[in-house]
Amino acid sequence: MPEQGARVHMPRLARYVVRGLEYFTWPLELDDYLELISPLWSTTELRGRIERIHPETDDTVTVDITPGFRWRGHRAGQYLRIGFDIAGKRQWRAYSLSSDAARPDGQITITVKRTADGVVSNWLHGPQATGAIVTLGEVEGEFTLPESTPPRLLFLTAGSGITPVMAMLRGLRRAGELPDTVHLHSARTPTGAIFAAELQALAERDPRYHLELQVTGEQGRLSPADLDDRCPDWRERECYACGPGPMLDALSDHYRAAGLVDRLHVESFEHFVLGDRTGRGGQIRFIRAGTEVECDGVTPILLAGEAAGLDLPYGCRMGICHTCTGRLVEGSVRDLRTGELTHAGTEIRTCVNCPDGPVALEL
Amino acid sequence: MPSESMIESPLARLSPEEIEAIGAEFDAIHDEVFASLGDKDATYIRTVIALHRQLALLSRAILLGSRYRPAWLLGTSVLGIAKILENMEIGHNVLHGQWDWMADPKINSATWDWDTASPAEAWKHSHNYVHHTFTNIRGKDKDLGYEIMRIDPHQPWHPVYLLQPVYNLLLAAFFEWGVAVHDLDVEAIRAGTKDMDELRRQVRAIGHKAWRQVIKDYVAFPALSGPRGFKTTLTANFTANLIRNVWSYAIIFCGHFPDQTYTFSEEETAEETRGAFYLRQLLGAANIEGSPIFHVLSGNLGYQVEHHLFPDMPSSRYGQIAPKVKEICERHRLPYNTGRFSHQLGTVQRTILRLAFPGGRPAPKPGPYVPPSDDRVTAPLIAV
Numbered sequence A: 001m002p003e004q005g006a007r008v009h010m011p012r013l014a015r016y017v018v019r020g021l022e023y024f025t026w027p028l029e030l031d032d033y034l035e036l037i038s039p040l041w042s043t044t045e046l047r048g049r050i051e052r053i054h055p056e057t058d059d060t061v062t063v064d065i066t067p068g069f070r071w072r073g074h075r076a077g078q079y080l081r082i083g084f085d086i087a088g089k090r091q092w093r094a095y096s097l098s099s100d101a102a103r104p105d106g107q108i109t110i111t112v113k114r115t116a117d118g119v120v121s122n123w124l125h126g127p128q129a130t131g132a133i134v135t136l137g138e139v140e141g142e143f144t145l146p147e148s149t150p151p152r153l154l155f156l157t158a159g160s161g162i163t164p165v166m167a168m169l170r171g172l173r174r175a176g177e178l179p180d181t182v183h184l185h186s187a188r189t190p191t192g193a194i195f196a197a198e199l200q201a202l203a204e205r206d207p208r209y210h211l212e213l214q215v216t217g218e219q220g221r222l223s224p225a226d227l228d229d230r231c232p233d234w235r236e237r238e239c240y241a242c243g244p245g246p247m248l249d250a251l252s253d254h255y256r257a258a259g260l261v262d263r264l265h266v267e268s269f270e271h272f273v274l275g276d277r278t279g280r281g282g283q284i285r286f287i288r289a290g291t292e293v294e295c296d297g298v299t300p301i302l303l304a305g306e307a308a309g310l311d312l313p314y315g316c317r318m319g320i321c322h323t324c325t326g327r328l329v330e331g332s333v334r335d336l337r338t339g340e341l342t343h344a345g346t347e348i349r350t351c352v353n354c355p356d357g358p359v360a361l362e363l
Numbered sequence B: 001m002p003s004e005s006m007i008e009s010p011l012a013r014l015s016p017e018e019i020e021a022i023g024a025e026f027d028a029i030h031d032e033v034f035a036s037l038g039d040k041d042a043t044y045i046r047t048v049i050a051l052h053r054q055l056a057l058l059s060r061a062i063l064l065g066s067r068y069r070p071a072w073l074l075g076t077s078v079l080g081i082a083k084i085l086e087n088m089e090i091g092h093n094v095l096h097g098q099w100d101w102m103a104d105p106k107i108n109s110a111t112w113d114w115d116t117a118s119p120a121e122a123w124k125h126s127h128n129y130v131h132h133t134f135t136n137i138r139g140k141d142k143d144l145g146y147e148i149m150r151i152d153p154h155q156p157w158h159p160v161y162l163l164q165p166v167y168n169l170l171l172a173a174f175f176e177w178g179v180a181v182h183d184l185d186v187e188a189i190r191a192g193t194k195d196m197d198e199l200r201r202q203v204r205a206i207g208h209k210a211w212r213q214v215i216k217d218y219v220a221f222p223a224l225s226g227p228r229g230f231k232t233t234l235t236a237n238f239t240a241n242l243i244r245n246v247w248s249y250a251i252i253f254c255g256h257f258p259d260q261t262y263t264f265s266e267e268e269t270a271e272e273t274r275g276a277f278y279l280r281q282l283l284g285a286a287n288i289e290g291s292p293i294f295h296v297l298s299g300n301l302g303y304q305v306e307h308h309l310f311p312d313m314p315s316s317r318y319g320q321i322a323p324k325v326k327e328i329c330e331r332h333r334l335p336y337n338t339g340r341f342s343h344q345l346g347t348v349q350r351t352i353l354r355l356a357f358p359g360g361r362p363a364p365k366p367g368p369y370v371p372p373s374d375d376r377v378t379a380p381l382i383a384v
């Protein structure tokens, strides 16, 4: 089964009405007929329409999307998986939302940098994308500000890693809650910096917001050691960082060495950060396939199953799309990203979990 | 008891190398089409699906006035066509996985269900797996006569076949129910080899589908037409189901039972290679000639040969690859079974009548394909 969009949450009464009407539409769903009027009226899978696409820089566009009815909103910093129909085929990708949650027009935006040979990012730079219907997945991600805004913030961003932080800045400004903030943003060229004008304008207007642009093509990369110089009170600030993997890895090491891991919050576009979590490993029994596989404490169940020749479902392979889920019937598994333990009786994602002792899976 | 080899299959004169070379040519056609699937194909199936839904809505609206005769006639015809589209060009082909490449969970063989008595799960096993894998192998392809008909002279005669001309007509009228029961694997039930839990599950699934169909076509929609339109809407829906059943019966019986097709023994196909598999599909299926509208309404099963070569290829591409398949047949002196609808159906009915009685011989085969002079390979493969 291919990856699906987010389920639409309907009030109970509406659900009964739909169920009743489906005596007429069976074996189709009511949705299948509502779709003839507007694809955004789907009551099963959340959809959106691309309204506008406008350039931010030479290789980056912002995409305005009207989400289908009963969109439940997001928190600034979160991402969304979106399914794009390109050359007849649905392609799922994750994008951080660059809009804050409280836009009066109800639209959401993503800001996408062109990737060489990239299927989705290049399509979004082309003419066919405007007006297209897309499928929206579940809003996800822990890269968000806490309920009460920290008194001092540090944003460290590089390249397209600015997108979730832009959403935070927009949200804070709209709510009039922007605290004392230092923002160190890296871009290869001065004109290549996404949202440069908007950030600059904010810095000029609001004395609480201090922006420093690092042009890496000329000044080189920022290293964590530069923090003492660029932001001397970094230890007292809640830090939100988003950028390439090596930058985030170096930052994590730096904060760990300073004993300040709790202050650092990171978002990666590339892969899941494995950290140093391990499970105990153990025997995996794939019930439907009728196969047993031995798995060590650092290999995700998905990989162990594939190594044994099984054809298991997967999508993102990094824990965000839920395509790979299977019911854990016996035993416990450990999430290799967070170290969290999950016990039998629920659905688990095989791509990020590793057995903690012998397990049995409904797959 | 008739002898095992009543007629020689063209396979017998081909060397293993030739068979593999032909197989590679078929593989190339498959790969070329799959590499070129794109927006146009997706738009095609989405358009047909939308068309079915619009026709269904239209017909149901017209049938609100079914107590007036013209409305009854028009509504019934439109509903019949909608149901035909839904079963043939959409249901059958989606359940084959022809559109799975789109990765749209709504148009996917894993999630699709169709407006017929047979539950998708059981049908996918008996049709996609059993029939398409063992096509025309006597004793293994359970669609060869559907276990109730003598359709091949190799099948031993039994007095019950005297009734075959009668239940043939009943099967045509209630085809969907015949298919549903057939999918249960009656032979395995009789032999006591069927898993009872599975049987119970499948019977329950058929029961559920029957119930929903009865509620929809014989209670809910008739009730919408009000007390004075109840009965007429009910008869209209019944007639539409009948039209759909007879049509799918006719198309499907023309797929493997016309005179031109070959059947195979288990020994002949024991250690079959990929190339030989293609050739068995080629020899075991028969096409129906027709207009583009005919092909859409028959789920492109008028291209039964192409469908059997590539069951998971989007049906809209069969017409396009047909010239290439014919060209392979011509070059390797192989038959390409095809004929007009009336002719194909006629030979099938003649066989059903003849084989109700003992004896019978396989019909003479047409021999290698010879293209009519105006049938040159002109259409490029990629253009949709």
Ligand SMILES: Cc1cc2nc3c(=O)[nH]c(=O)nc-3n(C[C@H](O)[C@H](O)[C@H](O)COP(=O)(O)OP(=O)(O)OC[C@H]3O[C@@H](n4cnc5c(N)ncnc54)[C@H](O)[C@@H]3O)c2cc1C
Pocket (backbone or CB within 6 Å): A079, A093, A094, A095, A096, A097, A110, A111, A112, A113, A114, A115, A116, A117, A118, A119, A120, A121, A122, A160, A163, A164, A268, A269, A270, A271
């Ligand atoms: C949580 C999260 C948030 C994100 N937020 C954003 C955002 O705000 N903005 C943004 O621009 N991006 C973001 N991304 C990245 C985004 O999801 C896409 O990965 C990115 O847009 C590239 O997609 P694409 O379809 O254009 O490229 P793809 O077609 O996926 O290809 C990407 C690159 O990989 C190469 N490639 C593809 N397949 C293979 C293969 N099998 N083997 C080797 N190389 C291959 C291609 O040549 C290409 O260079 C985010 C990712 C995550 C996980």
Ligand code: FES
Pocket (backbone or CB within 6 Å): A313, A314, A315, A316, A317, A318, A319, A320, A321, A322, A323, A324, A325, A349, A350, A351, A352
């Ligand atoms: S493959 Fe996407 S969550 Fe596992």
